[in-house]
Amino acid sequence: MITARIAAEDDFDGWRNQCRGLMRLGARPADVVWQVGEQRTDLFASPEASLDAAPIGVPKGFAELARSVICHSDPERFGMLYQLLVDLKARQRHMGDEADPLLRKLEMMAKNVRRDIHKMRAFLRFRRVEEDGGEEHFVAWFEPEHHIVRTNAAFFVRRFAAMKWSILTPSLTIHWDRQKLLEASARLKTDAPTEDNVEEQWKTYYGSIFNPARLKVNAMLKEMPKKYWHNMPETALVTELIQSARNREVAMIEKDIVPQAAETLSTLRTEAERCRRCPLYGLATQLVFGEGPANARLMFVGEQPGDQEDRTGRPFVGPAGQIFDAALLQAGVDRNQSYITNAVKHFKFRPEGKRRIHERPNVGEINHCRWWLKREIELVQPELIVALGATAVRSLTGRAMPITANRGRMVESLEGVPVLVTIHPSYLLRLPDADLAERERMQFVDDLQAARRRLSR
Amino acid sequence: MRVLPHFHTWGIDEATSRTYTEQMTQLQVTEKLAILADAAKYDASCASSGTVKRSSSKSGGIGSTEGMGICHAYAPDGRCISLLKILLTNSCIFDCHYCINRKSSNVRRARFTPKEVVDLTFNFYKRNYIEGLFLSSGIIKSSNYTMEQIVEVARSLREDHDFRGYIHLKTIPDADPELLEAAGRYADRLSINVELPTREGLNRLAPEKSEERIEGAMGGLKTSILDGRDAKKKYRSAPNFAPAGQSTQMIVGADAATDSDIVRRANGLYDRFGLRRVYYSAFSPIPDASAVLPLQRPPLMREHRLYQSDWLMRFYGFAPQEVVDAAQADGMLPLDIDPKLAWALKHRGQFPVDVNRAPKEMLWRVPGLGTKAVKAILKARRWRRLRLEDVGRLTVSIAKIRPFLIADGWTPGALTDLEHLRTSIAPKTEQLELFA
Numbered sequence: 001m002i003t004a005r006i007a008a009e010d011d012f013d014g015w016r017n018q019c020r021g022l023m024r025l026g027a028r029p030a031d032v033v034w035q036v037g038e039q040r041t042d043l044f045a046s047p048e049a050s051l052d053a054a055p056i057g058v059p060k061g062f063a064e065l066a067r068s069v070i071c072h073s074d075p076e077r078f079g080m081l082y083q084l085l086v087d088l089k090a091r092q093r094h095m096g097d098e099a100d101p102l103l104r105k106l107e108m109m110a111k112n113v114r115r116d117i118h119k120m121r122a123f124l125r126f127r128r129v130e131e132d133g134g135e136e137h138f139v140a141w142f143e144p145e146h147h148i149v150r151t152n153a154a155f156f157v158r159r160f161a162a163m164k165w166s167i168l169t170p171s172l173t174i175h176w177d178r179q180k181l182l183e184a185s186a187r188l189k190t191d192a193p194t195e196d197n198v199e200e201q202w203k204t205y206y207g208s209i210f211n212p213a214r215l216k217v218n219a220m221l222k223e224m225p226k227k228y229w230h231n232m233p234e235t236a237l238v239t240e241l242i243q244s245a246r247n248r249e250v251a252m253i254e255k256d257i258v259p260q261a262a263e264t265l266s267t268l269r270t271e272a273e274r275c276r277r278c279p280l281y282g283l284a285t286q287l288v289f290g291e292g293p294a295n296a297r298l299m300f301v302g303e304q305p306g307d308q309e310d311r312t313g314r315p316f317v318g319p320a321g322q323i324f325d326a327a328l329l330q331a332g333v334d335r336n337q338s339y340i341t342n343a344v345k346h347f348k349f350r351p352e353g354k355r356r357i358h359e360r361p362n363v364g365e366i367n368h369c370r371w372w373l374k375r376e377i378e379l380v381q382p383e384l385i386v387a388l389g390a391t392a393v394r395s396l397t398g399r400a401m402p403i404t405a406n407r408g409r410m411v412e413s414l415e416g417v418p419v420l421v422t423i424h425p426s427y428l429l430r431l432p433d434a435d436l437a438e439r440e441r442m443q444f445v446d447d448l449q450a451a452r453r454r455l456s457r
Numbered sequence: 458m459r460v461l462p463h464f465h466t467w468g469i470d471e472a473t474s475r476t477y478t479e480q481m482t483q484l485q486v487t488e489k490l491a492i493l494a495d496a497a498k499y500d501a502s503c504a505s506s507g508t509v510k511r512s513s514s515k516s517g518g519i520g521s522t523e524g525m526g527i528c529h530a531y532a533p534d535g536r537c538i539s540l541l542k543i544l545l546t547n548s549c550i551f552d553c554h555y556c557i558n559r560k561s562s563n564v565r566r567a568r569f570t571p572k573e574v575v576d577l578t579f580n581f582y583k584r585n586y587i588e589g590l591f592l593s594s595g596i597i598k599s600s601n602y603t604m605e606q607i608v609e610v611a612r613s614l615r616e617d618h619d620f621r622g623y624i625h626l627k628t629i630p631d632a633d634p635e636l637l638e639a640a641g642r643y644a645d646r647l648s649i650n651v652e653l654p655t656r657e658g659l660n661r662l663a664p665e666k667s668e669e670r671i672e673g674a675m676g677g678l679k680t681s682i683l684d685g686r687d688a689k690k691k692y693r694s695a696p697n698f699a700p701a702g703q704s705t706q707m708i709v710g711a712d713a714a715t716d717s718d719i720v721r722r723a724n725g726l727y728d729r730f731g732l733r734r735v736y737y738s739a740f741s742p743i744p745d746a747s748a749v750l751p752l753q754r755p756p757l758m759r760e761h762r763l764y765q766s767d768w769l770m771r772f773y774g775f776a777p778q779e780v781v782d783a784a785q786a787d788g789m790l791p792l793d794i795d796p797k798l799a800w801a802l803k804h805r806g807q808f809p810v811d812v813n814r815a816p817k818e819m820l821w822r823v824p825g826l827g828t829k830a831v832k833a834i835l836k837a838r839r840w841r842r843l844r845l846e847d848v849g850r851l852t853v854s855i856a857k858i859r860p861f862l863i864a865d866g867w868t869p870g871a872l873t874d875l876e877h878l879r880t881s882i883a884p885k886t887e888q889l890e891l892f893a
Contacts, residue, residue, distance in 0.1 A: 099847035219535025
């Protein structure tokens with residue numbers, strides 16, 4: 001074991017010197033223990049690498065990569081870079097080979113460091129304090145993810161040369177006195193000023209430049225993760241802006257949508273496309289309207305479009321739709337002869353990473369969308385409606401009703417059309433027990449057959 | 458002895474009253490800011506990239522530009538806030554139907570003095586809120602008068618205060634060429650909006666504007682920008698003229714133009730005027746809208762697809778006609794898949810592409826391969842034969858790429874020709890507003 005010591009977390013020169021020594025010794029990367037400062041990390045690590053500074057040639061691009069990676073917070077970075085260096089010299093890896101796993105990993109680390117540098121430049125906020133002589137001093141508190149403060153100081157000098165400023169961080173403090181940079185030890189957040197009277201103006205600007213007609217919360221979060229928020233005064237407004245955006249646009253458009261009785265399904269659909277009665281339109285890709293012949297005798301009402309429906313713009317085409325189709329086939333009901341729609345016409349979901357997790361519509365959303373369903377019923381005039389699941393029953397009858405206790409029952413919609421209550425096909429997808437699922441599925445087919453029999457009477 | 462208390466009282470009074478006045482002024486400015494930022498938000502651009510490098514470290518002024526712009530915040534609409542984007546005034550003598558500031562609209566009106574804009578810019582800049590200023594204005598009195606005021610703000614920032622940050626000025630097509638010249642000397646970027654993708658749309662919705670005048674002014678700017686760049690090559694001391702070039706914006710969904718019309722128009726604009734960017738702004742419902750407008754908002758996805766098609770032409774070697782090919786029969790790009798995938802699905806005969814042999818231009822056409830990934834592939838394949846998992850490390854998702862690619866140990870077989878390929882690889886969650 002060889003211990004290689006470097007002075008600080010971002011000490012690139014120290015790391016390079018150690019590598020020169022280690023290469024001369026022919027040290028294998030697995031035998032080197034890297035230590036920052038005086039703190040011992042490995043009890044068994046013994047002789048220290050000599051500080052021999054004979055330069056060694058490295059392939060193009062390596063030094064630049066290493067300079068970035070050194071600032072990363074991963075304690076393995078020194079060893080990984082040394083490993084790469086050794087392999088490059090032995091011609092076992094090549095700088096251009098971007099598909100190489102180790103190189104790729106280091107490239108990604110470098111990318112994260114560059115991103116952190118960029119975000120510090122973007123999201124750091126100065127607050128102005130007046131010193132005793134009336135002199136302006138701008139002070140900021142920032143918590144970077146990686147060891148980038150020293151590297152990044154030059155940027156702030158280039159930009160704010162004529163200002164006296166200080167940046168306080170949990171690892172070190174830098175001061176610029178208009179002539180030179182000074183370093184000092186770490187400070188606490190409480191050492192930084194807590195207010196600045198221009199912040200009110202800035203918040204006014206932030207709130208006013210935002211366009212409430214185009215809410216895209218995920219796009220904002222992707223670029224401005226919450227971890228940076230606590231140093232940015234404007235982020236205090238975000239929740240309120242999102243809420244009022246929903247209300248504001250509804251108010252703006254409701255003036256324009258005077259629900260006139262559309263006379264055909266296609267004009268009704270066009271009207272529904274600009275519906276802003278509830279906020280669900282904002283996150284959904286598109287409206288998913290009902291489909292089927294305008295003179296259908298049988299109507300199916302589901303809950304709301306799912307992920308796939310939202311993408312294709314058609315009802316019941318996702319996994320639940322496939323179960324539904326199979327059940328219809330088995331029950332001898334022709335989907336093409338039926339009108340198929342949902343109680344709620346936009347996909348409601350909560351994003352989880354790249355996935356969109358279905359969320360049940362609330363009563364307000366069901367009620368807002370009821371106007372469209374009512375017009376669909378009035379235009380299609382079905383003899384029978386099959387309510388698929390609790391949301392559909394709630395919307396059609398205006399009453400909450402447990403499905404398991406009522407399935408197979410006949411009730412009446414608010415328009416006076418007979419409604420057969422059954423489960424939503426997605427229920428079958430959620431049953432963990434295969435036998436139970438099959439029994440439930442057969443019962444679902446039975447319900448559909450009952451609907452068919454009722455029609456053919 | 459009698460002087461002292463008198464003096465003392467007077468001193469306090471003065472201090473209090475000054476603070477009061479200051480507060481009042483600041484309040485007024487804040488109120489105006491609310492109105493004039495609100496009025497400016499329909500301009501999509503907030504870019505601060507692509508200008509010359511400047512720094513204040515030698516001059517002792519304030520500000521720097523480093524080529525790549527910085528987004529200092531993001532609003533809940535997902536858009537980047539890089540510049541203080543405001544109007545000098547939202548009063549206007551024009552009556553363009555799509556515009557919230559048109560003469561007949563009954564929005565609250567306000568007007569900044571040039572000094573107020575200068576102070577705001579500095580106050581924000583020094584706290585690291587912004588990269589600089591994007592100033593536009595409604596037209597008051599005359600085009601020349603308005604342009605003079607805009608230029609005065611930029612002049613004061615640069616000359617009185619040695620401001621070295623970014624300045625984007627919206628220029629008024631009808632203003633005197635000397636004023637446009639002055640604007641170009643102070644600004645990093647100039648822009649003139651073509652507003653609508655078709656002449657008919659412009660005539661109908663912005664009757665006081667004319668395509669000839671707009672394009673005439675854009676042509677004039679192009680010449681000045683090129684002259685400026687040539688002069689700079691000969692003499693290092695030659696003044697800059699809008700080093701970040703010119704851009705324009707068109708509103709999507711306010712007239713009947715199809716995506717194909719818009720793609721052709723954008724391409725024409727890039728060609729003729731050497732634009733840095735064409736911005737597409739999905740028409741948003743505005744308060745107090747004119748009756749000539751559609752009430753329906755185009756899907757935001759449409760705007761996103763147009764940006765993607767723009768990218769295909771500028772960075773992926775697609776000819777405008779090829780992008781138009783990707784559109785459906787009604788001239789619109791599909792909303793559920795990106796235009797490159799749409800094009801590939803229509804031209805399956807050209808796939809699969811061999812990742813180990815294909816030229817750059819062909820790799821660019823593979824759905825899911827971006828320019829960065831292609832660059833990495835070209836570099837990496839000098840050292841190894843690439844397998845599918847190698848490609849996977851260089852890209853975000855392999856699922857979309859797989860049917861279109863041959864790699865070592867992988868051929869898509871009949872996958873490329875699968876009938877419902879479209880549904881099986883339609884993207885999962887969309888990333889929106891990447892280019893705004």
